[in-house]
Structures are given as structure tokens and as C-alpha cells.
Amino acid sequence: MMAHLNMTRRAFCVGSAAALSLRPGFAATDPITLTAQAKTRQILPEDYPETRVWTYDGELPGPLIRARQGERMTRRLVNGLDVPTSIHWHGIRIDNAMDGVAGLTQEAVPPGGSFDYDFALPDAGTYWYHAHTNSMEQVARGLSGPLIVEEADAPDVDRDEVLMLDDRLVDPDSGQLFDDFDQPMMQSHGGRQGNLIGTNWQYRLELPAKSGERMRLRLINAANARTFVLRLQGLSGWRVALDGMPLERPVPVMEEIVLAPAQRVDLFVDVTAPEGETAAILRLDDDDQWRAQVGFPVAGIHATASRGAPAPLPPNPNTGLPDLGAARRLDMVMEGGAMGRLNTATFEGDELGFRALVNRGQFWALAGQVGVSETPFADLSRGEPIRIRIENRTVFPHAMHLHGMHFREVAANGTLGPLRDTVLSIPNETTEIALTADNPGKWLFHCHMLGHAASGMTTWMNVA
Ligand code: C2O
Ligand code: CU
Numbered sequence: 001m002m003a004h005l006n007m008t009r010r011a012f013c014v015g016s017a018a019a020l021s022l023r024p025g026f027a028a029t030d031p032i033t034l035t036a037q038a039k040t041r042q043i044l045p046e047d048y049p050e051t052r053v054w055t056y057d058g059e060l061p062g063p064l065i066r067a068r069q070g071e072r073m074t075r076r077l078v079n080g081l082d083v084p085t086s087i088h089w090h091g092i093r094i095d096n097a098m099d100g101v102a103g104l105t106q107e108a109v110p111p112g113g114s115f116d117y118d119f120a121l122p123d124a125g126t127y128w129y130h131a132h133t134n135s136m137e138q139v140a141r142g143l144s145g146p147l148i149v150e151e152a153d154a155p156d157v158d159r160d161e162v163l164m165l166d167d168r169l170v171d172p173d174s175g176q177l178f179d180d181f182d183q184p185m186m187q188s189h190g191g192r193q194g195n196l197i198g199t200n201w202q203y204r205l206e207l208p209a210k211s212g213e214r215m216r217l218r219l220i221n222a223a224n225a226r227t228f229v230l231r232l233q234g235l236s237g238w239r240v241a242l243d244g245m246p247l248e249r250p251v252p253v254m255e256e257i258v259l260a261p262a263q264r265v266d267l268f269v270d271v272t273a274p275e276g277e278t279a280a281i282l283r284l285d286d287d288d289q290w291r292a293q294v295g296f297p298v299a300g301i302h303a304t305a306s307r308g309a310p311a312p313l314p315p316n317p318n319t320g321l322p323d324l325g326a327a328r329r330l331d332m333v334m335e336g337g338a339m340g341r342l343n344t345a346t347f348e349g350d351e352l353g354f355r356a357l358v359n360r361g362q363f364w365a366l367a368g369q370v371g372v373s374e375t376p377f378a379d380l381s382r383g384e385p386i387r388i389r390i391e392n393r394t395v396f397p398h399a400m401h402l403h404g405m406h407f408r409e410v411a412a413n414g415t416l417g418p419l420r421d422t423v424l425s426i427p428n429e430t431t432e433i434a435l436t437a438d439n440p441g442k443w444l445f446h447c448h449m450l451g452h453a454a455s456g457m458t459t460w461m462n463v464a
């Protein structure tokens with residue numbers, strides 16, 4: 001799956017009349033398909049049965065899509081499932097009609113139906129795609145894959161590896177995914193945490209490496225609710241991009257890397273472990289032990305001299321700073337969940353107490369509102385700068401994701417952080433973000449702990 005071809009470029013290549021005449025029945029305008037379909041796959045050790053999963057094109061993760069910055073991406077989603085579905089292209093500053101949010105930006109694609117996604121790729125970086133119809137269940141069943149947009153000039157690395165970190169909740173007796181996706185206990189606490197942690201759907205991924213090699217590692221947290229806490233061993237590295245967007249300067253990895261659901265980090269790492277040892281990305285496990293998330297057994301020597309700090313990635317277009325002084329201020333209080341202090345909130349037009357909300361399977365509120373309402377959290381004009389204070393009055397962290405636009409965190413002293421599309425909000429803390437609302441459309445703003453999103457923590461903004 002790492003060697004998955006760049007289908008986009010291949011399709012463009014057959015665009016000549018000569019090539020077409022050799023392939024009757026193939027029209028140059030037919031987009032490449034991505035078929036959502038149920039399959040069984042061996043995701044557990046061999047002595048377990050195969051597991052029923054949902055896939056794109058039968059692959060886990062979904063096919064690795066590599067495209068070039070500035071290209072258009074076209075994919076025809078074909079729904080081979082027996083429930084409606086849609087695809088969201090996470091982190092792409094996309095045309096709103098292509099954002100994939102069932103009920104907000106498009107109708108869900110019915111079983112047997114299809115939908116043509118066709119959009120520009122303005123930014124290089126590490127993105128991903130996933131189902132956005134009942135995502136809590138569909139993503140947990142397997143509907144996600146990496147979307148890599150390559151810079152015009154390849155950076156100076158020896159290898160480029162895409163690492164989708166994930167966890168699945170599996171019944172060890174049957175080998176099947178637990179299918180109570182809307183389990184209230186999980187929704188009202190930290191979300192659906194899996195017991196089978198892996199990378200690219202392998203519970204113990206090992207990639208052979210050479211000493212002195214410089215690798216670009218594209219880490220994507222595709223888990224429903226798990227925040228990964230990571231450390232490097234036998235690797236010396238720099239962060240070069242967050243949520244797809246290049247950092248102004250590479251930042252040496254000195255401390256733990258915290259990767260909340262849906263967040264990405266691009267690392268450049270040099271293999272410093274000697275031949276015969278295993279370099280690794282370690283994760284802090286639930287029992288406080290560090291274990292290998294990905295192992296890099298070192299065989300062979302690539303280079304002995306150190307290469308020094310890497311150059312930054314080229315910046316993406318339109319990444320100017322929002323005008324903080326002129327920015328409209330908005331407040332978003334997060335409430336609810338187990339041990340929370342939610343008294344009342346509005347759900348489907350009714351003001352309800354916590355008990356009544358729980359009876360409707362709702363546990364969380366954003367700015368007094370439970371789930372997507374008729375009126376947006378904010379009505380913005382195009383190009384308007386805004387800042388949002390997110391105050392976490394729950395006892396759980398939440399990974400807040402904005403569709404269609406990246407934002408910057410505002411530090412207490414007023415300085416602006418790097419561009420992100422997902423920020424981790426910590427209990428009893430206030431996180432302020434700022435952006436220029438420059439992409440018109442209806443944009444979801446929600447917790448990417450998908451069980452939280454489904455039980456109240458979803459709202460939206462309108463950019464006219
Ligand atoms: Cu990656 Cu609305 O989500
Ligand atoms: Cu949450």
C-alpha cells in the first residue's frame with residue numbers, strides 16, 4: 001500500500017487521443033473511483049479469525065493518495081455499503097461543496113450511489129480523508145486513508161513514510177469490532193479507546209532502516225478518541241509541519257510529541273541508532289509504560305556524517321496572520337460529559353436539562369448548544385478576522401477541528417502560533433484561536449473525538 005501509484009497523474013497521462021483509442025470504454029473524464037465496501041481482513045494475530053471491516057477499495061488504511069500541490073483532485077465515491085456515506089478531505093482548504101459533510105454541504109450518498117469529488121489542492125502537506133456520515137461508526141469500522149500533497153520541489157530526505165496511528169476496539173473472543181459505537185459510557189467519558197493499537201493497521205509495524213538515513217515521517221492520528229504521546233528512540237528529529245502546514249523553522253524534538261485525534265505532524269528524523277539496534281517511535285501506554293509504536297530495525301549504514309539541521313519546507317500560499325486588533329471576539333464554553341457541570345442547553349430548539357439530554361443520547365454542549373442547529377455559532381463575512389476563546393469546563397480533553405480553514409493559537413502574551421486545523425483543549429483551561437475567515441461556506445467546528453461529536457460537540461460557522 002506504500003507503493004500505491006499516483007493514480008491522478010496516470011489518469012492525466014492517458015488523456016491523449018492515441019492512448020484513449022487503445023483503451024476503449026475508458027473516457028479521460030471518468031474520475032478514479034474510491035469504493036466504500038465491507039470486507040473481512042486479518043488485522044489480529046494469525047490465531048484470531050478475520051475481522052469484518054469497512055474499507056475504501058478493500059484497503060486498510062484506505063488507498064494512499066499522493067497528489068501534487070496545485071493539481072485538482074478528482075475521486076468518484078462509490079457507495080458499496082448498505083448505509084449512506086460521504087467523504088471529508090480533512091485539512092484541505094477546500095471548496096465548501098466538496099467538504100463531504102452529510103446534511104450540511106451535501107446529501108449523503110445512498111447505497112449503490114456515487115458522488116464526484118473535484119477540488120483544487122492549494123496547499124502541500126499531510127492530510128487525510130475519512131467518512132463524514134455517522135463518522136463515529138464509519139471511521140471506527142475502517143473508512144479513512146492518507147492524502148499527501150507533495151511540494152513542487154521534493155525536500156532533501158532519503159525516504160518518505162506515511163504512518164497512520166490508530167486504535168481499534170476489538171472483542172478478543174470473537175475477533176470482531178465491538179459494534180456498540182454509541183455506547184453512552186464511552187461517549188460521556190473519554191470516547192472510544194481501542195485495545196488494538198497500531199500503525200497503518202499493523203499492530204507492530206517495523207520498517208527496516210539504515211544508520212544515518214534521513215526520513216520524513218508523516219504521522220496522522222486517525223484514532224476515534226486516543227491522544228498519542230510519543231517519544232523518539234535512536235532517532236534525532238525535527239518537527240517540520242503541523243496539520244499539513246509547514247513550520248517557519250524546523251523545531252528540534254526535545255520533548256514528547258502529543259498528537260490529538262485528527263492532528264498530524266511531519267518529522268524529519270536522522271537514524272542515529274547503530275547497526276543491529278532498533279530505532280523506534282515509542283508511545284506512552286495506558287499503563288504508563290513506553291512501548292514501540294513503530295520500530296526501525298537498523299541494518300546497513302547510509303551515512304556516518306551528520307547532515308545538520310534541515311531547511312524549512314516551502315511555505316504554502318495565503319498563510320498571512322489574522323489581524324488580532326480588528327478581530328471580532330467570540331466565546332465558546334464547552335460543557336457536559338460525565339462529572340461535568342452542564343445544567344441546561346439547547347437541543348433541536350428546546351432548552352433541556354442534563355437528564356433530558358442524556359435521555360436523548362446527548363452529553364455535550366458548545367456555547368450552550370447541543371449539536372448542529374439551524375443557526376450557526378457564528379455568521380461571518382468573507383475576509384473577517386475572528387478570535388474564539390474556547391473554555392473547557394469539562395473534565396476531559398477535546399480535539400477541536402475546524403473545517404475548510406486553518407487557525408492559529410493565540411498565546412497568553414498575544415503571540416500567534418503555527419497554523420493548525422485541530423487544537424487540543426485541556427480541562428479547566430482556555431484556548432484562544434484566531435483566523436481570517438477567508439473561505440466562504442458552511443464549515444463544521446467539532447470535537448474530533450468522534451463519540452463526543454456525535455453526542456453534542458458539533459457546531460458550525462457560516463462564511464458569506
Ligand atoms: Cu476529520 Cu469533521 O472531520
Ligand atoms: Cu471531545
